[in-house]
Amino acid sequence: MDLSLSTRTEGGRTIVEVGGEIDVYTAPKLREQLVELVNEGQFHLIVDMEAVDFLDSTGLGVLVGGLKRVRAHEGSLQLVCTQERILKIFRITGLTKVFPIHPSVAVAIASSD
Amino acid sequence: MDMRWTVHLPRDAASVPMARRLLVGAMETAGVDREVAMEIGLALSEACANVVEHARGGPYSEYQIRAGITGDCCRVEIIDGGPGFPPDRLRGSAVAVGPGAENGRGLMLIRAMTDHVQLSNHPRRGAVLRFEKTLRWRKDALVPVS
Numbered sequence: 001m002d003l004s005l006s007t008r009t010e011g012g013r014t015i016v017e018v019g020g021e022i023d024v025y026t027a028p029k030l031r032e033q034l035v036e037l038v039n040e041g042q043f044h045l046i047v048d049m050e051a052v053d054f055l056d057s058t059g060l061g062v063l064v065g066g067l068k069r070v071r072a073h074e075g076s077l078q079l080v081c082t083q084e085r086i087l088k089i090f091r092i093t094g095l096t097k098v099f100p101i102h103p104s105v106a107v108a109i110a111s112s113d
Numbered sequence: 114m115d116m117r118w119t120v121h122l123p124r125d126a127a128s129v130p131m132a133r134r135l136l137v138g139a140m141e142t143a144g145v146d147r148e149v150a151m152e153i154g155l156a157l158s159e160a161c162a163n164v165v166e167h168a169r170g171g172p173y174s175e176y177q178i179r180a181g182i183t184g185d186c187c188r189v190e191i192i193d194g195g196p197g198f199p200p201d202r203l204r205g206s207a208v209a210v211g212p213g214a215e216n217g218r219g220l221m222l223i224r225a226m227t228d229h230v231q232l233s234n235h236p237r238r239g240a241v242l243r244f245e246k247t248l249r250w251r252k253d254a255l256v257p258v259s
Binding site for chain 2: 058064085089
């Protein structure tokens with residue numbers, strides 16, 4: 001299994017749906033995708049991680065990098081995740097304090113300004 | 114039943130998912146509980162990513178993974194041929210990772226996923242990261258557990 005990425009616009013936000021494995025091998029693809037969106041002027045991102053099977057610290061680094069990029073444009077980066085195995089990784093690394101994490105895309109959109 | 118594997122891999126990012134799938138697959142085939150196997154897979158991925166990222170540019174092009182199950186304990190060693198860990202790392206100094214940092218969370222995750230972690234340098238050359246974890250077995254495990 002590799003990494004799958006797809007983007008769409010909903011409720012004025014850009015949803016990035018990520019699936020598969022995010023690790024040192026695939027994380028550069030996610031980084032490129034986030035950089036491309038910011039370059040296109042899309043600064044309010046929701047990364048949907050419900051189909052992610054594996055996440056490592058390289059993936060976390062890419063998400064933190066994405067957050068810094070959108071914040072430089074007064075933007076936002078929110079996550080959608082309900083998988084305990086993935087949530088645990090955010091908790092261990094203290095990143096639950098850095099990213100707003102929502103149970104669904106609808107909730108993420110509703111909670112946006 | 115005791116089992117041991119040794120895998121030699123090219124020092125390339127593509128080796129990391131390969132190593133993880135091999136080890137997680139072997140664990141699951143032996144009957145290790147899936148969550149435990151996935152935690153070992155994450156610890157291994159972090160250790161391998163460290164080899165691929167930090168030992169960059171050296172003349173050596175391979176690294177080695179030695180994994181084994183003895184009773185209820187899984188031991189994994191990741192051995193590279195690079196310059197070794199810097200002395201402050203070996204002394205166990207905690208590396209401060211700010212919320213905005215894009216690196217430095219790997220060892221934190223290895224420690225959280227396993228029971229015991231040891232960093233050392235090979236007497237001749239290279240870094241050795243060892244970790245251990247107590248296993249849980251599925252009810253239908255192939256390996257009879259004493």
